[in-house]
Amino acid sequence: METPNLNYVREISGGDKDFEASMLSILKAEFPLEFLTLKKNFENNNFEQVSLDIHKIKHKISMLGMKKSFELASELERNIKNGDLEQYNKFVDVLNRINVYLNTK
Amino acid sequence: MNCIIVDDDATARLVIKQLCKQTELLVKEEFSSAIDAIKYLNSNTVEIVFLDIHMPTFSGFDFIKTLKTSPKIILTTSDKEFALEAFEYDSVVDYLLKPIKLNRFLKSIEKLSKIKNKTNKENLKTENQDYIFVNVDKRLIKINIPEILLIEAKGDYINIKTEKKNFIVHSTLKKVDKKLPSNTFMRIHRSYIINTDKIIDIQDNSVLIQKHVIPISRSHKSALIEKLNLL
Numbered sequence: 001m002e003t004p005n006l007n008y009v010r011e012i013s014g015g016d017k018d019f020e021a022s023m024l025s026i027l028k029a030e031f032p033l034e035f036l037t038l039k040k041n042f043e044n045n046n047f048e049q050v051s052l053d054i055h056k057i058k059h060k061i062s063m064l065g066m067k068k069s070f071e072l073a074s075e076l077e078r079n080i081k082n083g084d085l086e087q088y089n090k091f092v093d094v095l096n097r098i099n100v101y102l103n104t105k
Numbered sequence: 106m107n108c109i110i111v112d113d114d115a116t117a118r119l120v121i122k123q124l125c126k127q128t129e130l131l132v133k134e135e136f137s138s139a140i141d142a143i144k145y146l147n148s149n150t151v152e153i154v155f156l157d158i159h160m161p162t163f164s165g166f167d168f169i170k171t172l173k174t175s176p177k178i179i180l181t182t183s184d185k186e187f188a189l190e191a192f193e194y195d196s197v198v199d200y201l202l203k204p205i206k207l208n209r210f211l212k213s214i215e216k217l218s219k220i221k222n223k224t225n226k227e228n229l230k231t232e233n234q235d236y237i238f239v240n241v242d243k244r245l246i247k248i249n250i251p252e253i254l255l256i257e258a259k260g261d262y263i264n265i266k267t268e269k270k271n272f273i274v275h276s277t278l279k280k281v282d283k284k285l286p287s288n289t290f291m292r293i294h295r296s297y298i299i300n301t302d303k304i305i306d307i308q309d310n311s312v313l314i315q316k317h318v319i320p321i322s323r324s325h326k327s328a329l330i331e332k333l334n335l336l
Contacts, residue, residue: 008204012205012206012207013123014123014126019119022119026115026116030116055159056113056114059114059116059117059183059203059204060116062183062203062204063116070183074184
């Protein structure tokens with residue numbers, strides 16, 4: 001099972017600790033809200049919007065080094081617009097994992 | 106070189122700012138909305154725009170189509186599928202996939218520097234010449250560039266006003282602008298290019314050159330003021 005990490009953030013920081021702290025702080029502030037919005041839109045069957053929400057959250061997934069989850073997000077982003085919800089629960093599991101990880105940071 | 110960043114995602118903007126820090130690039134502003142960035146570019150000049158393609162309500166491609174000036178654009182996106190469309194735009198010089206790696210970013214900046222150097226050399230070639238030839242009534246007439254006061258668009262023609270006489274030429278302001286040195290000649294209105302060395306005074310929204318009063322459009326005013334040797 002893929003786990004989130006901060007390798008990419010450290011890689012591009014060039015040792016800049018302020019940058020690393022700012023990035024973590026934005027991730028911790030924005031991620032739970034974006035996750036919540038996505039779930040609400042899903043509950044309201046607003047799948048066009050869920051697709052946009054997935055797109056937005058996708059960048060964070062890629063920054064956390066989760067390549068397979070990023071692919072899953074891209075697939076769901078395309079399919080959910082056509083009402084194909086098959087991967088949704090799997091995707092929510094990924095987002096839950098990220099949430100737990102960010103809470104420990 | 107200076108740049109702005111346009112991306113609705115704060116983490117994406119922060120990444121690009123951090124990558125810029127590791128180059129000579131100066132980030133002048135960052136925008137979460139493409140519309141705010143367009144407003145900024147209407148009165149400010151930048152060399153590079155880092156532009157996210159996928160933004161709500163107004164996409165990166167809409168942004169490029171709306172721009173009046175054309176800074177170099179580096180597109181940033183999480184999706185590969187837009188690459189073909191991206192290079193249909195002349196102003197797009199590169200396409201960076203997120204998450205952007207430092208090495209790939211540095212390559213992109215190197216590519217930009219090469220383009221800039223090439224353009225500078227071409228400009229220098231033009232700026233070293235102090236005359237142009239124009240076609241008037243089937244005769245090619247030499248005009249000394251420093252003697253040009255202003256050029257006015259008149260339908261399919263332009264009127265080149267010099268200190269001695271006027272020349273009506275079948276051409277456009279866009280074409281003649283490319284032949285004139287950018288350090289002294291400037292577009293200040295949809296219908297006018299002026300020689301800034303010949304300005305006598307500027308009042309409100311007009312410029313006086315000899316006896317000619319030329320309007321300055323709002324979008325060009327700040328660039329003109331920036332160019333003046335203001336005390």
